[in-house]
Amino acid sequence: MATRPVLVALLASPRRQGNSAALLQAFLKPLTAWDVRVFHLPSLSIHPCQACDHCLRRKTYRCRYADDMTNLIQAWDTATALVLSTPVYYYGFPSQAKAVIDRCHPLFHDSHWQKHARRPAYLLANCAASQKSEFKVITHEARAFLNTIAFKLTGELLVTGMGSRNAGERLVWAQKRAETLGKALNGRKGMPHAG
Numbered sequence: 001m002a003t004r005p006v007l008v009a010l011l012a013s014p015r016r017q018g019n020s021a022a023l024l025q026a027f028l029k030p031l032t033a034w035d036v037r038v039f040h041l042p043s044l045s046i047h048p049c050q051a052c053d054h055c056l057r058r059k060t061y062r063c064r065y066a067d068d069m070t071n072l073i074q075a076w077d078t079a080t081a082l083v084l085s086t087p088v089y090y091y092g093f094p095s096q097a098k099a100v101i102d103r104c105h106p107l108f109h110d111s112h113w114q115k116h117a118r119r120p121a122y123l124l125a126n127c128a129a130s131q132k133s134e135f136k137v138i139t140h141e142a143r144a145f146l147n148t149i150a151f152k153l154t155g156e157l158l159v160t161g162m163g164s165r166n167a168g169e170r171l172v173w174a175q176k177r178a179e180t181l182g183k184a185l186n187g188r189k190g191m192p193h194a195g
């Protein structure tokens with residue numbers, strides 16, 4: 001039996017039932033043929049990078065902290081595609097997601113990742129404000145992060161005006177767009193189709 005392709009889904013909001021979670025859920029809806037592995041980043045134990053360069057000094061590319069980063073890296077290595085759903089916190093990522101990104105420091109230098117074929121990745125980001133400029137930092141940093149772990153930002157959904165816990169009609173509209181992105185991943189050449 002053919003093994004199912006793996007989608008790694010990263011949820012960056014501390015709110016498990018918030019807007020980022022709702023967008024992620026909608027994105028995943030069409031992807032029934034996939035083996036979906038969801039990581040709620042704020043629930044993981046990820047020590048912040050201390051810039052000690054332990055990982056680079058002997059070219060081991062391993063952090064001196066043995067924590068949940070090991071599982072994440074393993075999942076990224078074998079994934080077919082990735083989706084990252086996040087709120088904007090002060091123009092950037094929530095600190096738990098930022099800790100994960102900073103811990104990619106050794107991977108940036110490890111040729112293993114540079115030789116890896118670039119796989120499709122999707123960004124779902126949302127914020128309270130009404131202007132798109134709110135996403136400037138997040139989109140820039142997401143590209144760099146994804147590139148480091150051998151993914152290519154293939155599609156993005158940037159939703160403004162999601163200030164409340166239940167953004168109502170706007171959330172329903174945004175979920176439809178997230179679902180469309182999920183379908184786009186399904187429809188990519190070489191990817192499995194739902195149903």
Ligand SMILES: Cc1cc2nc3c(=O)[nH]c(=O)nc-3n(C[C@H](O)[C@H](O)[C@H](O)COP(=O)(O)O)c2cc1C
Nearest residue numbers: 013015018019020087088089090091127128129162
């Ligand atoms: C600490 C914190 C910082 C935030 N910073 C911003 C911001 O800079 N710009 C913005 O438009 N919204 C900001 N927001 C609002 C959230 O991005 C927004 O409510 C989002 O929908 C929350 O997503 P969630 O329900 O997945 O947590 C902030 C919220 C918090 C809690």
